[in-house]
Amino acid sequence: MSLDPLPPSAWTRRTADHLLSRTSFGGTPAQREALFQLGKTQGIAAAVSSIIDQAVDWSAFPLPTLPPPSDLLESNDRLEAAYDLTEWFLLQMKDGPALAAKMLKFWLDHFPVDLDVIEAQAGFIYFYKHLDVLRTLALGNFGLLLREVSWSEGMIRMLDLDRSRRGQINENFGRELLELFTLGVDGGYTEQDVTHCAEAFTGRSLSETEPFSAYLDELVRGDGEYRRIDPTEKTFLTTEDPANPGIPVPGTLTAIKDPADQLPGDPKDQGDMAIALILEQVQCAEHLGKKIWRYFVGVDPEASLMAELGRQLRDHDYEIAPLLRTIFQSEEFYDEAAIGNQIKDPVDIVISIVKVLEMPLLPRATTYWAMDEMGQNLLHPPTIQGWPEPVAEGNRWMTVEGLLSRINLASLWVHGDHQALRNHLKIPTTGVDAETPYVLPDYETLLPAAIRGADSLNLLIDHLADRVLYLSPIHPRQRQSLIRHMRRKLKGLDRDKVYRRVLQQLLALPQFQMQ
Amino acid sequence: MMGERFFSQELLAASNAGGGSGPIVVVLQLNGGNDALNTVIPYGSADSSIYYGARPTLSIAQAEVLPLDSEYGLHPKLTQLKGLWDLNQLAIINGVGYPNPNLSHFTSFDYWHTAEPNEQVRDGWLGRFFEHQCANSATSLDPTIGLNVGLTETLAFRTKEKSLGVTLKDPAAHRWYGSGLAGEKGDEQALYTELINAPVGGITSKPGLAFVEERARNTMGSLELLGVAVDAQNAPGAAFPTAAFPDTGLGRDLKNIAGMIYADVGTCVYHVEQLGYDTHGSQAELDGDGKPLEGRHAALLEELDGALGAFVSEMKAQGNWDRMLLFTVSEFGRKVIENGSLGTDHGAASSLFVTGGHVQAGFYGQMPSLAETNRIKNHSLAFNVDFRRVYRTVLQEWLGVPEAAISTVLPTAPTSGGFATLPFIST
Numbered sequence: 001m002s003l004d005p006l007p008p009s010a011w012t013r014r015t016a017d018h019l020l021s022r023t024s025f026g027g028t029p030a031q032r033e034a035l036f037q038l039g040k041t042q043g044i045a046a047a048v049s050s051i052i053d054q055a056v057d058w059s060a061f062p063l064p065t066l067p068p069p070s071d072l073l074e075s076n077d078r079l080e081a082a083y084d085l086t087e088w089f090l091l092q093m094k095d096g097p098a099l100a101a102k103m104l105k106f107w108l109d110h111f112p113v114d115l116d117v118i119e120a121q122a123g124f125i126y127f128y129k130h131l132d133v134l135r136t137l138a139l140g141n142f143g144l145l146l147r148e149v150s151w152s153e154g155m156i157r158m159l160d161l162d163r164s165r166r167g168q169i170n171e172n173f174g175r176e177l178l179e180l181f182t183l184g185v186d187g188g189y190t191e192q193d194v195t196h197c198a199e200a201f202t203g204r205s206l207s208e209t210e211p212f213s214a215y216l217d218e219l220v221r222g223d224g225e226y227r228r229i230d231p232t233e234k235t236f237l238t239t240e241d242p243a244n245p246g247i248p249v250p251g252t253l254t255a256i257k258d259p260a261d262q263l264p265g266d267p268k269d270q271g272d273m274a275i276a277l278i279l280e281q282v283q284c285a286e287h288l289g290k291k292i293w294r295y296f297v298g299v300d301p302e303a304s305l306m307a308e309l310g311r312q313l314r315d316h317d318y319e320i321a322p323l324l325r326t327i328f329q330s331e332e333f334y335d336e337a338a339i340g341n342q343i344k345d346p347v348d349i350v351i352s353i354v355k356v357l358e359m360p361l362l363p364r365a366t367t368y369w370a371m372d373e374m375g376q377n378l379l380h381p382p383t384i385q386g387w388p389e390p391v392a393e394g395n396r397w398m399t400v401e402g403l404l405s406r407i408n409l410a411s412l413w414v415h416g417d418h419q420a421l422r423n424h425l426k427i428p429t430t431g432v433d434a435e436t437p438y439v440l441p442d443y444e445t446l447l448p449a450a451i452r453g454a455d456s457l458n459l460l461i462d463h464l465a466d467r468v469l470y471l472s473p474i475h476p477r478q479r480q481s482l483i484r485h486m487r488r489k490l491k492g493l494d495r496d497k498v499y500r501r502v503l504q505q506l507l508a509l510p511q512f513q514m515q
Numbered sequence: 516m517m518g519e520r521f522f523s524q525e526l527l528a529a530s531n532a533g534g535g536s537g538p539i540v541v542v543l544q545l546n547g548g549n550d551a552l553n554t555v556i557p558y559g560s561a562d563s564s565i566y567y568g569a570r571p572t573l574s575i576a577q578a579e580v581l582p583l584d585s586e587y588g589l590h591p592k593l594t595q596l597k598g599l600w601d602l603n604q605l606a607i608i609n610g611v612g613y614p615n616p617n618l619s620h621f622t623s624f625d626y627w628h629t630a631e632p633n634e635q636v637r638d639g640w641l642g643r644f645f646e647h648q649c650a651n652s653a654t655s656l657d658p659t660i661g662l663n664v665g666l667t668e669t670l671a672f673r674t675k676e677k678s679l680g681v682t683l684k685d686p687a688a689h690r691w692y693g694s695g696l697a698g699e700k701g702d703e704q705a706l707y708t709e710l711i712n713a714p715v716g717g718i719t720s721k722p723g724l725a726f727v728e729e730r731a732r733n734t735m736g737s738l739e740l741l742g743v744a745v746d747a748q749n750a751p752g753a754a755f756p757t758a759a760f761p762d763t764g765l766g767r768d769l770k771n772i773a774g775m776i777y778a779d780v781g782t783c784v785y786h787v788e789q790l791g792y793d794t795h796g797s798q799a800e801l802d803g804d805g806k807p808l809e810g811r812h813a814a815l816l817e818e819l820d821g822a823l824g825a826f827v828s829e830m831k832a833q834g835n836w837d838r839m840l841l842f843t844v845s846e847f848g849r850k851v852i853e854n855g856s857l858g859t860d861h862g863a864a865s866s867l868f869v870t871g872g873h874v875q876a877g878f879y880g881q882m883p884s885l886a887e888t889n890r891i892k893n894h895s896l897a898f899n900v901d902f903r904r905v906y907r908t909v910l911q912e913w914l915g916v917p918e919a920a921i922s923t924v925l926p927t928a929p930t931s932g933g934f935a936t937l938p939f940i941s942t
Contacts, residue, residue, distance in 0.1 A: 160796035160856050168855025172795040175618075175861070185619050191893050228855075298723070341723035375666050385621060388667060392723025396667045399682040400734040401689065403727070408692040411703070420695030472724055477713040485706050497696075501703070504694060508707055510727035 003308055006331045011039045016047065017470055018339045019328060021515045022296050023051050024098035025351040028358060029467060048328045052321055054097040058135055061092050069122045069212070079428065081124050082115070082379055083364040086371060089131065089378055090361055093351045096135075103138040103320070104131070105347055106295050107145070108378065109386035111181065113154035115379040122212045123154075127379065130154035142288060142318040143279050146181070150271055153206055153214045158384070162206045164198055166230035174198025176384055182278045184287035189237060196234040200253050200270035203229035216269055220259055229269060231256035237277045251277040279318060286310035292323065295390050297333055298342030305332070340471040340514045343395045345387060346374035348515060349406055353413070353507065356468050357441045362413065362421075366438075369425040373405045403513070410507035414500050416440040443499050452495075457486050464502055472511035538913055539776060541785045541826075541841040542641075542671070545819070547793030548620065550812055550859050551848040551866040552896075553590060555607055555882070560586035562885040565851070569885070573799050573807050573853045583607070587882065591808055592816040595824030596868065603876040604827075605868060606939040608905060610880040612864035612898025614931060616847060616891070620793065620861075623846040628670035630903050630925050639671035640906055640924055641784055645679045647923040648916055659740075661784040662775060664768045669786055680784070681733075686741045686771055708735045744778035753777075757832035758825040765789045765822040773829045783914070789822075791815055792845065796856035810857075827870065837872035840913050840940070842905065850894040851885050862895035867905065873913075875941040900937070901929035908936040 006015070016036035020027045027035070039047035064084065072078050093101045113130055115123050130152045137145040149155050156162050159173035174197035178189045189197075203217040205228075219229050233255040238248035253270040267273060278284050289309030293301045301309060309323065316322040327333055344352065350371070354361055361367055371377055375397065376387055388396035412421040418438040443452065446467065451459050461482055465474045474482075482505060486498055506512060553573065557566050558580045567574045580588030581597040587607075589597050599605040613632040617623045626632040630640040645660050661680030663669050672680045683689055693703040711731040720728055748755045755777045760770040765787070772785045792815060800810035823841070830836045848865030864883050880900035883889070891897050903925050910916040910924055928934040 160858070163796045163856030163858075165855040168853075169860075170795050170854045170856040170858060171860040172793075179619055185622050191618065195893065337721065341721045343723060343727065382667060383620070392721075392726060395723075395726065398727055398730045399666070399668055400730065400737055401666070401683040401685075403730050403734050404689065404691070404738075407707075411693050412695055415694040415696065417695045420692070424692050424695075475713060478710045481706070481709050481713055485709075489702075500694065504703065505707060505710060509710060510724055510731050513727050514724055 002305065002332065003312070003326050003330045004332075005329045006044055006334050008044060010331070010334065011044055011047075012036075014339065014471075015039075015334045018334060019047065019051070021352075021471055022342070023102060023328065024355075025093065025102070025348060026355050026515065028356065032470065044329055048325060051099050052139070052325050052328070054099065056097055056100045056136070056139055058092065058096060058100075061088060061096060063128055063132060064088070066124055066128065068210075069125070072124065076428075078124075083368045085124065085127060086368045086378055087361065087364040088128075090347070090350065090367060092135065093347060094354055094361060099324070100135065100138040104135045105345075106292070107134040107138060109381070110291065111149050111152075111155060112381035112384060112386045113152075113158045114381055118154050118157040122206075122208075123157075125212050126152075126154035126157060139321045139324070140319070142313070142320060143275065146275050146279075147272060149181075150177075150201065150275065151204070151214050153212065156204050156206060156214055161201055161204045164202050165228035166199065166202055166226065169195060169198045169202070169230075171195065171198045173201055177201075178278070180385060182287065183281055183283045187281065187283035187287060192235075193237055196236045196253065197274055199230040199232075199234060200236070200274040203227070203269050204271070218259075219256060219268070229256065231270075234270070236274055237281060239277060239280055251280075253277075282310055282314075285313040285318070288318075289313050289323070292320075293327065296324075296327060297338050298391055299338060300391065340511075341392050342390060342515050343392050343397055343513055344515050345390065345397060346371055346376035346406070347378075349374070349409075349513075352515065353410065357414075357503075358445055359441055360439050363418070363438060365427050366418070366421055366425065369427050370405075370409050370421075373425060374409065375399075375402055375405070398513075406513065407508040410512075411504045414441055414503045414507065416500075441500075441503065443496070447499065457483050457490070457498075460499070461486070461502055464499075465506055468503070468506045469509065469511045472514045474506070474509065474511065478509070537781075537783055537838065538840065538915070539783055539785070539835070539838050540909060540913065541772065541787065541839070543823075543841060543843045544669075544786065544788040545792050545815075545843055545845040546620075546624075546788050546790045547845075548623075548847045548849055548861055549792045549815075549843075549845040549865060550794060550798065551609075551845075551864075552851065552859075552885075553798075553812060554593070554816065555583075555609065555866040556580050556588050556590065557586060557882060557885070558582070558588050560882065562882075565885040565887075569852045571853070572857060573859070575808070576806065579806065579808060583878075587878070590813070590816050592813050593820045595820045595827075598824070599827065599870055600876065604874060605870050605876055606874050606879060607866055607868055607877075608879040608900055608937065608939070609866045609882045610864050610896070610899040611867055611902050611905065612847070612896075613901055613903075613929070614898075616863035616895070616898070618847065618861040618863070618892060618895070620846055625670060627844055627846055627902060630906055631927055634927070637670075637673065638675045639669065639673045641671045641786070642674040642679055643924045643926075644784075644910065644914070644916070645672070646674045647920065648914070659781040659783075661786065662772070662780075662782045663786040664771055665786070665788055671786060677729075680782075680786075681737055683741075684768075686775065687745050689738060689741045689745075691738060704735070704738075711735065740780065744775055744780045747778035748774040755833075756829055758828035760825040760829070761818070761821040763818045763822060765818050766825065769822045769826040770829075773826055773833070776830070776835055777833055789815065789819060794849070794858050795854065795860060796858040798853075798858040800857075807857075823870070830872075840869070840871035840874065840909065842869040842909065843867045844902070848896060851890060851896065852894045863892055864896040864898035869905075869939050873941055875939050877939075879937050879939055899932060901932050901934070903927075903929055904932075904934060904937055907934065908940060911936055912940040 013036045017032050020035050035047055118126050133148045133152055160170045161173040164170035175194045179185050183189055205215055205217045207213050217228050234253045235250040236253050237251045239251040241247050241249040253273045286306050290301055290306050312323050451463050556575050557563050558577045579591045582588040583600055615633055628639045629636040661672055663682040666684055668678050668682045672678055691704045693700045760766045768787045794811050798812045799807035802809045830839045845865050847863055849859035849862040854860050883896040
């Protein structure tokens, strides 16, 4: 495995479809054709650039003004707020800059917060702020993102950082920062590193009044008593000895001086120092490189490729966009074995449905409960490790319940019986959602007039199958079965129901679970 | 262990074929690392002063503990477990762990699931049991092999190639809804089943797609079986449930398991989990009297106790108590000392509970020494019972795996403390 670029002669409609599918949740026939033509006429770099260099502009999705936490005491109010937050997130997946949206999903899985853990009332404020950090830096600098996340109110609360104090350390953040967010469980850190890491981040606090922000506690109280921060010098990981390059020596988190002795520019806590030392470790770049490769390619990179990904990340100072550009221009990314071989997560399912069928999202409550049923409630990750991994075999999304929930959702969605869908999902009755219109696929858009009018079911099925299953085509015998069945059904069902039945079956097929 | 095995291999095979007489094992996983020291409390042991000294805020006072004997007692929320102890129906195994303990949730759980600590192994102990010892394990995703009640699959059920058994959360919700059009459901389901069973004529699907295709086939297959089971529970005149299961997460899950047992699905191994034991912060809250008897850990133990108590009652009422063996596992215990946030951080050795119709009650293993000089990994407890001994006991003494075949399920014997079974199962 290497990162050598894809030669121009290897650029085909299939490679264009694959790129669109993995970076942008898929697209319509027109979008697929446009990307292919761009690559063919102006080169692969231009095709990739059209995706990577879209402005990361979220201004169409402003942070909403949230009610004060005291207004979110009733569970009904919190549920409505949960619907809004989930819909806000998914609208960005659907209509925001596509690659940045895919990376926002990646970062939420990498830096998960759970609304129940971070406290249900100010928790919404924390959650929106957390997402805002992740989306702003989605294609930006990982080092900066890491520092911002260590100040994210949601993350501080999620991993008990606000409750850790000198002499009585809570190790949760210190451990997961090393184990999950940066070096990986075999990343060469010791139990003592975990403790020192936790100590380095003492002092981060959450204000209990407007605007509910994170702040750094004072080192010393007015009466001279030390508060929560552990300011002592600590060893941490390793660093390069300037006198002997190539020889690692223990890293140091230098002591924080008393306020009276501090000079302008002196550090006030050791968190940034700890992060700087973490970023120096090869394992940090390799662990992140591996996760990114796995996310977009769907397999784990071999050791030499992982080393190369890590090297590139460090050469670019942990900027994400240059690494992605290299990946999407590489021959390895377009290996036929990888195409159509990744299982979609529930967000991928929902967004790929709305994109290929050119539909709006379902109403907010329905969307929220459908995501929950499929196992990806965005506000409640299963663990601090996030959601199941985006590799194919043994994929934990594909329990029998997981698959059945996707099939049931797609079936009910395209048939348009909103009440049946709400009953199936057991949605609690609230006032707002019942009024939201429920929009069916527009068959005028999906099917050209010639096909709609024609007596030929073959054309209809082929046309819908190409739109929906272009990467993992329908098998010939499946096609025959479908045609035979629909021909029989046309005698009893009206044509409109036949379209829906075909779509229902296509969206239920295993092929649609793949990207 | 002298005398006859209680359940022979023949009975086990009969059980898998859908008979109502074979042994049942329920593995109840406490996710997050249960704080065993506040669950089985050394209120009166030689180490009690160390316990109270190390946990000035979190420790449970002697007056609050439910005494098991003069040294150890249960957390006050565990009233039903205490009742089982008084009936000689509860075994408690102390000091359970493994060498060179790993304090990462995910890694440590992997070791418990694979029964291969400190190895990079990708198959689970129950997966190996199903593969080598169960009659119809050739059919993967057959709920009669094993049922994991949860949202994600467990490594414990995996073989090297695939997952065995079925994972689902709510059998009653396991239905095909289709379009919702009246009278069309059967037709849609039949068409879909036909599509996914269509031979692909020499075109081999890629591994990822092939995996989903197999899932789809097994989903449609299990739909029917589980539908029958749920109907049996809800049929007019059905005597289920007899016990009053609490409406909590674990209460519902154990009720679903009890329902599958009632409906005679034939599954012999159930796996279920209770989430939330990673109590780094706010493990306890002070109650009205200023005692640390409420809060996250107390709520979890209360849920555990209520659900377990109802499950036990239900098994007795169904006449299935003698077939039943349930034991808890957790990926590790927690440190002796409390931390700065009214909580505890990851530890090592832990205690586990075993109950069932043929459980020999009492304490097994040693409660580890709490003395600072004996702590490992930064204030964690040292183990003295390798968890593989617990598994071996269940496999050999309950599920009837011949001693000579144990290595197919537990390939690597512990290197310290021996590998002997523990006598907590009586015949």
